Amino acid sequence: MDYSANHVTLRGSLYELPAFSHENHGKRFYRFSLEVERLSGTVDILPVLVSEPVLCAMDLSGGSMVEVSGQIRSFNSRAATGRRLVISVLAETLSACEGQPHNEVTLAGTICKVPVHRKTPLGREICDVMLAVNRAYHRADYIPCIFWGRTAELIAGCQVGNTIELTGRLQSREYVKVLDEGSQRRTAYEVSAMTAARTSM
Numbered sequence: 720m721d722y723s724a725n726h727v728t729l730r731g732s733l734y735e736l737p738a739f740s741h742e743n744h745g746k747r748f749y750r751f752s753l754e755v756e757r758l759s760g761t762v763d764i765l766p767v768l769v770s771e772p773v774l775c776a777m778d779l780s781g782g783s784m785v786e787v788s789g790q791i792r793s794f795n796s797r798a799a800t801g802r803r804l805v806i807s808v809l810a811e812t813l814s815a816c817e818g819q820p821h822n823e824v825t826l827a828g829t830i831c832k833v834p835v836h837r838k839t840p841l842g843r844e845i846c847d848v849m850l851a852v853n854r855a856y857h858r859a860d861y862i863p864c865i866f867w868g869r870t871a872e873l874i875a876g877c878q879v880g881n882t883i884e885l886t887g888r889l890q891s892r893e894y895v896k897v898l899d900e901g902s903q904r905r906t907a908y909e910v911s912a913m914t915a916a917r918t919s920m
Contacts, residue, residue, distance in 0.1 A: 725828075725852045725860065727808055727889060729787045730821035731755035734764050737774060747771040750807070753785060756820045763822065763891045765908070768792070769810040782817035791824065791852075791889065791910070793860045804861060806908040808889070824910050826862065827884035827918065828852035836875035846871035850883070850910075863909040870915050877917060887912040 734752035741748055748770055755763050767787055789811040796803045831851040838844055846866040851859045864885065866874045877883065887910045896903045 724825055724884065725790045725854065726825045727787075727789060727791055728821060728823045729753055729755055729765060729767070729808065729889070730784055730816065730818055731765075732783070733785055737769065740768060749774055753787060753808075755822045757822070757888075757890075763889070764906070765822075765889055765891060766807040767810055768807045769813055773810055773813055777813045777815065779815050781815035784816050784818060784820075786812075786814050786816045786818075786821070788812045790854070791826070791860060791862055793862060804863070806862070822888040822890075824887050824889050825885075826850060826852055826864070826887075826910065828859075828862070828882065830877055830879055830881050830883065831861065833879060834875050834877055836871065844868055844871040844875075846875045848874060848877075848883075863907070864912055865909050866912045866915055870912060873917070874912075874915055882918045883915055884918055885910070885912040885915040887914075 731753045734754040737749040737751040739747065740750040748768055750766060750768050753765050753767050755765060757763065787808060787810045789809045791806065792809045793804055793806050796805045828850040830848055832849040835847040848864045850862050850864050852862055853859050874883065890909060890911050892907045894905055894907060896905050
């Protein structure tokens with residue numbers, strides 16, 4: 720079993736065109752947002768980061784939708800308003816296609832904060848977890864995950880240091896952050912788990 724699994728496949732419509740983001744070790748990266756509709760009709764607007772070679776290799780003749788295959792990445796942004804965990808999808812492949820919207824995530828990693836178990840006003844069980852997913856060069860991505868129902872009960876019994884694997888979808892959620900200078904509307908990204916299981920090393 721690969722305990723550092725991190726894979727995401729998205730298929731949706733371009734919400735905005737790619738724009739230059741930054742340069743790292745001589746490689747240029749571009750950022751764009753992908754609009755992916757859920758079965759419920761709710762739409763997630765998801766951030767994608769792609770290197771210039773992968774973007775330039777994209778064949779635009781394949782259809783009206785865009786399919787992204789890659790990994791979820793995170794980094795801590797240190798701004799004047801405080802630290803923020805920035806989540807994006809790093810595209811390894813990019814292609815134009817036709818088909819239905821698709822949003823599938825597979826992760827395996829280590830719980831790095833005490834799980835937060837709670838209930839909705841309607842009594843539905845929820846558990847929030849921060850998952851550390853290893854990648855190359857002794858680095859890790861820290862990915863917020865949310866579990867529901869019986870899966871939430873299972874994960875709530877886990878401890879920091881336990882390893883879990885899950886499948887789910889990457890979703891966006893708007894919220895209002897109250898700051899000293901006033902309130903600010905922000906977007907959070909998290910993986911909503913469909914299935915989950917504890918693993919042992």
